[in-house]
Amino acid sequence: MSALTAIRARRERSVERPPGGLGRTPVSYAVLVILGLFAFLPVLVLLFNSLKTSLELGTNPLGPPSSLDFSNFVEAWTRGSMARGLGNSAILVAGTILGTWLCAGSAAYALARLDLPFKRGVETYLFVIISLPVQMFIVPLFFLWVRLGLINTLFGLIVIYVALNTPFSVLLLRTFLVGIPRELDEAARLDGANELQVATRVILPLSWPGFLTVGLVSGLGAYSELMFAVTFLLDPAQMPGATSFLQFSQGFTQLYNLVNAAGVIIVLPLIILFLLMQRRFIAGLATGGTKG
Template identity: 50%
Template sequence: MGTASRRAQPVSWIVLGLLALYALGPLLVFAFNAFKSAREIDSNPLGLPQSFSWGNFAVAWEQAHMGGALLNSLVIAVATAAGVALIATMAAYAMTRLDLPGGGAWILWLLVSSSLPIQLFLVPLVSWWSTLGLYNQPIGLIIIYWAVYSPFATLLVRAFLIGMPKEYEEAARLDGAGELGVFARIVLPMIRPAVLTAALVSGLQAYNEFMLAVTFIQDRDFQPVALSLYSFQQGFTTDWSLVSAAGLLMALPVVVLFLTMQRTFIDGYVSRGIAV
């Protein structure tokens, strides 16, 4: 058995190396292109840059107004994360601890809601949002993100609550705590990894989302950073060196956030399944 395992190790390393190359290869090409000129990308799209054009980042930052766009994305992502975390936590608590009518129908509703493509609702949403004065407003986009990302987040938090013992809550009620006190003082600290994971996932999705942002935000002063890449479209051509530089600038906050909170992020995903 030991000999067979040793023989299988080189094959495993080769497979893992190929998978890593498949995953990281496009990212490396994208990073290399950020340091090339547009002419060099045309002649050498996959290789290392002959000379590093650091000026691409300054041009991309100024031309795409990325400072304001990053601030807009930060506001949208934080508001989305906070709203989804609040909605998902309270909904999951109600589904697992309160005697709601309907029973399993709520789970079915969440599963259906999270599986339906948002494209089905774009036309009525545009009409409705225009009537309500929410079109071309960041709060209108944030409300849509709350609705889109809350079903999965609710299922995630609910999985934590199902595995959490109820004895602590019952002891708090015997001491005279109300339902809100039990939720805030007992339940919420215990499901903190799930809440943070739901907030992180929804915030990152809102930060990277493009289709809804380009549909509901037209004013450049309100546009998130995902739309700033449009600035490099010139007629029927695109300056891919500036697109790559802007893409790296856009990805940098996400990478820093993930490296900072990766333990919480991974723990929230692997410590519970999505229970139904």
């Protein structure tokens, strides 16, 4: 309860933040427009060029297309085996999210609300693990995966992603679970709810924003991750969208209309998702944001 009011108070304060002062805003807007163009124009060129014919690309390399030609998308979809790539991405993302929810959710529940021995030890372990660079373990992990037959499998990559996402997710979810007042589950138990019902009917509905953030960060990571994907998946049939796009772009250099169309297809789900749930995205990435 007190946590909720604190959050609300902070939100109100940020709405009432000091106005810029009238004389100063034109400069601010000028700088912001320049920065905004720097950030966005390149993305716009990606979109423009994906709609051009090869002929137009030569005469009009960066401007808007003279007509909307969607044939690049059809060609990129088939020649880039994008159905397969995005299908693999979907499996990776879903597996990573579910695995992280399961591992991190149950561990956070134990840390926050159960009588776990060596609590401090587990927490210290998590903090150490979070600050370990992947280079510290990627070499032995690769050869371990070879021996276990997990190399070149989506399942093997999902296990790695789950392991990478779990530590920070546990710490994030724990703060959500600790904030839920104990009187609530005690009341539910008095009404005759069993442990499972307490967890799913009382705790989960109150901590879903935490789970959503964790799912968003780990799913986004699984969709975009590069180093483990290019190292652990060598068979094109197993590659997710991003890495098979990389292969495609290296096979068709300078066919910017075709390759850019494939690129637009890859980022479309991200953009839509982002525009739908902007605030949570930004909060989530700021929490898990250690990606270089």
